Amino acid sequence: MRWLACALILLAGCGSASETPVAEPAREAGVLFAYEVGNHLHRYGGRVFEDGRYELFSGEPDWETFEPFTPDQVEQIAAAVDKAESLPGEIKGGSDPIPPDTARATFTLRGREVVVDEYPQASPPELEAILELIARLRKKPPVASTWEVWTGSETVKLQVPCDMGDVAVLADLRDALFMPSPSATASRFPDPPSGTPLVRIEFADGETHAVAADDGEPGRADAVKAALAGTDWAKLPPRLC
Amino acid sequence: MTPEHNPGEQREEQTAARVPDVAPDVPQSTHDRLLGLQQQVGNAAFGRMVSRWKAGKAILAREDIPTEAEIAEAEAWAAEGKKSSKDLTPGAGGAGLNNAPGGFDAEYDPKLGELTIIMRCGVEFVDGISKAGVARKGLEKELEKANALPTEIERQQRLALFRWGDGEDAVDKTTFRTDVEKEVEPFWSGKHQFFMRKKGWSWLGATVKVDLKVDNKSRVPDAHLTMKPVKVPDTVSLGANVEPGGATNARDQVMNVTSNVHASGSFLNHFVTFDVGKSDVKPGQDTKLQNVIDTFKGAETSAGSGVADARSIQTPVFLTGHASKTGNAAFNQKLSEDRARSVEKFMKEHGFVNTEVRTAEMGVGDTEATGGEVENDRRVDIQIGSGNSQNTLRHEFGHAFGLGDEYASTPLVSPGQTPAQGTPAMGDTATHDNLVKNMVDAGGTPLKGAVCEPTDSIMSVGDVVRPQHYATFHASLTKITEPHGPWALGSPTAKNEALPGSAGTGATTAPAPEPDAVPV
Numbered sequence: 001m002r003w004l005a006c007a008l009i010l011l012a013g014c015g016s017a018s019e020t021p022v023a024e025p026a027r028e029a030g031v032l033f034a035y036e037v038g039n040h041l042h043r044y045g046g047r048v049f050e051d052g053r054y055e056l057f058s059g060e061p062d063w064e065t066f067e068p069f070t071p072d073q074v075e076q077i078a079a080a081v082d083k084a085e086s087l088p089g090e091i092k093g094g095s096d097p098i099p100p101d102t103a104r105a106t107f108t109l110r111g112r113e114v115v116v117d118e119y120p121q122a123s124p125p126e127l128e129a130i131l132e133l134i135a136r137l138r139k140k141p142p143v144a145s146t147w148e149v150w151t152g153s154e155t156v157k158l159q160v161p162c163d164m165g166d167v168a169v170l171a172d173l174r175d176a177l178f179m180p181s182p183s184a185t186a187s188r189f190p191d192p193p194s195g196t197p198l199v200r201i202e203f204a205d206g207e208t209h210a211v212a213a214d215d216g217e218p219g220r221a222d223a224v225k226a227a228l229a230g231t232d233w234a235k236l237p238p239r240l241c
Numbered sequence: 242m243t244p245e246h247n248p249g250e251q252r253e254e255q256t257a258a259r260v261p262d263v264a265p266d267v268p269q270s271t272h273d274r275l276l277g278l279q280q281q282v283g284n285a286a287f288g289r290m291v292s293r294w295k296a297g298k299a300i301l302a303r304e305d306i307p308t309e310a311e312i313a314e315a316e317a318w319a320a321e322g323k324k325s326s327k328d329l330t331p332g333a334g335g336a337g338l339n340n341a342p343g344g345f346d347a348e349y350d351p352k353l354g355e356l357t358i359i360m361r362c363g364v365e366f367v368d369g370i371s372k373a374g375v376a377r378k379g380l381e382k383e384l385e386k387a388n389a390l391p392t393e394i395e396r397q398q399r400l401a402l403f404r405w406g407d408g409e410d411a412v413d414k415t416t417f418r419t420d421v422e423k424e425v426e427p428f429w430s431g432k433h434q435f436f437m438r439k440k441g442w443s444w445l446g447a448t449v450k451v452d453l454k455v456d457n458k459s460r461v462p463d464a465h466l467t468m469k470p471v472k473v474p475d476t477v478s479l480g481a482n483v484e485p486g487g488a489t490n491a492r493d494q495v496m497n498v499t500s501n502v503h504a505s506g507s508f509l510n511h512f513v514t515f516d517v518g519k520s521d522v523k524p525g526q527d528t529k530l531q532n533v534i535d536t537f538k539g540a541e542t543s544a545g546s547g548v549a550d551a552r553s554i555q556t557p558v559f560l561t562g563h564a565s566k567t568g569n570a571a572f573n574q575k576l577s578e579d580r581a582r583s584v585e586k587f588m589k590e591h592g593f594v595n596t597e598v599r600t601a602e603m604g605v606g607d608t609e610a611t612g613g614e615v616e617n618d619r620r621v622d623i624q625i626g627s628g629n630s631q632n633t634l635r636h637e638f639g640h641a642f643g644l645g646d647e648y649a650s651t652p653l654v655s656p657g658q659t660p661a662q663g664t665p666a667m668g669d670t671a672t673h674d675n676l677v678k679n680m681v682d683a684g685g686t687p688l689k690g691a692v693c694e695p696t697d698s699i700m701s702v703g704d705v706v707r708p709q710h711y712a713t714f715h716a717s718l719t720k721i722t723e724p725h726g727p728w729a730l731g732s733p734t735a736k737n738e739a740l741p742g743s744a745g746t747g748a749t750t751a752p753a754p755e756p757d758a759v760p761v
């Protein structure tokens with residue numbers, strides 16, 4: 001009986017092994033700045049080398065290499081690392097007892113380690129400043145775009161030379177265009193003439209994306225029309241940022 | 242999972258038995274007494290008593306039978322209606338590492354025999370990558386990968402997976418709210434039952450129903466728990482935790498999770514491989530196996546003593562040997578069995594506690610081999626307990642109910658972490674230990690408590706809800722029904738039945754027969 005039950009469980013797919021991922025030490029030769037964060041459920045980390053190499057891991061223990069930093073960017077990161085030089089080797093959160101499943105972070109500042117318990121609550125501003133700097137430096141250069149938008153009675157052309165994510169008035173329309181499984185109640189928003197899209201975006205590299213009133217993807221056109229109905233597009237300036 | 246695989250469940254069944262294991266011999270001339278008892282309690286109750294007492298060779302004292310007055314007192318109390326209390330923090334009664342107080346309302350309905358745990362959850366939806374393209378901590382890699390996509394359209398589609406829909410009731414938000422209830426309520430409900438272990442009152446039972454009321458935080462001003470789900474695609478994990486808040490504040494707990502309510506972690510399945518035609522544990526694999534042993538050996542009275550802590554779950558281990566496709570099928574069957582036995586022997590010789598009773602080995606030959614001479618076909622699978630993955634949300638709700646962690650830093654679970662960092666060590670006392678010790682089994686024997694060790698328990702690294710995980714529910718039930726009690730684990734009796742185990746005082750050893758004891 002016991003064996004039968006075990007066999008049934010095995011048939012159900014047991015037998016694969018899974019162990020808690022542990023990354024190789026972040027502290028490797030030439031590391032300018034590194035961090036490794038997590039608890040028993042999930043770990044992630046990143047490291048910047050003095051030669052500009054940039055590597056990240058998340059969940060899986062393998063570091064993955066991404067576009068390197070420029071020498072100028074490395075200098076900026078190095079300056080931020082130097083500002084954190086006086087931090088103690090261990091920073092406590094102060095909770096007693098420490099909350100369950102709390103994350104812990106180990107930062108490597110050149111050759112020196114700083115451990116932060118109760119991360120991120122207890123993380124000092126010097127360390128957060130480095131991470132914020134890296135986030136700023138990694139922000140992708142904007143891809144300019146031109147939007148042709150059906151207002152309900154005409155099509156207007158809007159220039160977006162910045163990242164579309166930085167334009168608040170485009171937020172709903174952006175979601176309607178790109179989110180998976182769109183859904184919205186059918187709007188009374190009037191359809192454009194045949195052959196005229198509801199929205200057409202042309203990116204600076206020539207790539208285009210358009211959604212028509214008869215778009216084949218279920219819910220997509222309704223979602224776009226609902227987003228279009230929420231803004232008086234004709235009254236917007238021709239350049240949105 | 243079958244009961245055979247789960248000693249915890251078996252233990253519960255054993256403790257729920259209504260008669261002691263050991264009972265003294267009794268005289269035989271009892272016909273008149275039995276007849277009198279039958280007339281007093283009725284045929285149905287008498288029949289149930291006889292069957293149980295026969296099974297346990299127990300005896301029944303006449304004073305164990307509830308009087309009409311005692312039953313009437315219970316009936317009057319039950320007729321008063323529901324008993325309830327708001328903003329309970331029963332976990333505050335725990336102590337030590339990782340203390341989470343819990344925070345919920347509780348309502349007991351004597352008529353339905355149901356304890357309802359009501360937790361209002363206010364949700365604050367958090368984008369994984371903001372509209373402006375800023376990643377939450379831990380999602381830096383995902384942002385880099387999105388930015389590296391070849392076209393802007395692909396990038397925008399990828400980034401959209403990290404944003405919640407616009408509006409309070411966007412489809413993904415309503416789905417999340419509903420899915421949290423679907424994932425958590427049935428899992429934590431109905432796993433164990435209580436009854437009032439008081440003479441004349443034991444017909445009052447309490448099944449447990451967890452009722453989460455999940456809505457946007459803006460619409461739940463009196464939320465017990467604030468949930469902050471970070472929007473990520475289902476393939477992305479981000480960990481989770483509960484910030485406990487004040488020990489006696491029932492409304493300030495914060496749960497950090499992801500939008501993926503089905504996120505899970507797998508800790509309970511491992512394997513070691515063998516050389517061709519060999520069954521001995523080879524170098525390299527011995528280290529791997531030692532890590533499994535050191536992780537799942539179970540808490541001991543003292544480290545390395547080999548004696549199990551009384552509170553240890555003693556999770557069983559299932560060893561299944563395999564062989565590759567090459568060669569003779571009969572030989573491969575034997576080889577697979579030899580490999581399983583070899584692993585069992587290694588475990589016994591290298592510190593696994595109670596190997597004889599906790600491990601079971603079998604071989605399945607080459608029936609599951611992929612073909613050819615593949616190393617992974619020459620293996621022994623090591624399944625710990627249920628072997629199931631742990632749903633992260635269910636585990637975190639255990640904290641929200643006031644339970645602490647039961648896992649421990651070991652080679653395969655939170656390696657290198659220490660109690661000073663909030664991760665328990667093997668054998669540490671779980672924070673809800675003393676609440677568990679307040680619980681009694683059907684016979685009135687207190688539970689042993691809760692200890693930290695990697696097992697298949699939901700508050701460790703598995704998915705099993707054991708009686709100890711109802712400790713804060715039990716504490717709540719006790720509080721809202723004061724001064725009556727205690728509430729014991731098990732099913733309620735008929736109104737005119739004696740307390741379970743009363744013939745033997747509820748202990749594991751029965752007392753000497755009383756002069757007017759009724760032998761069966």
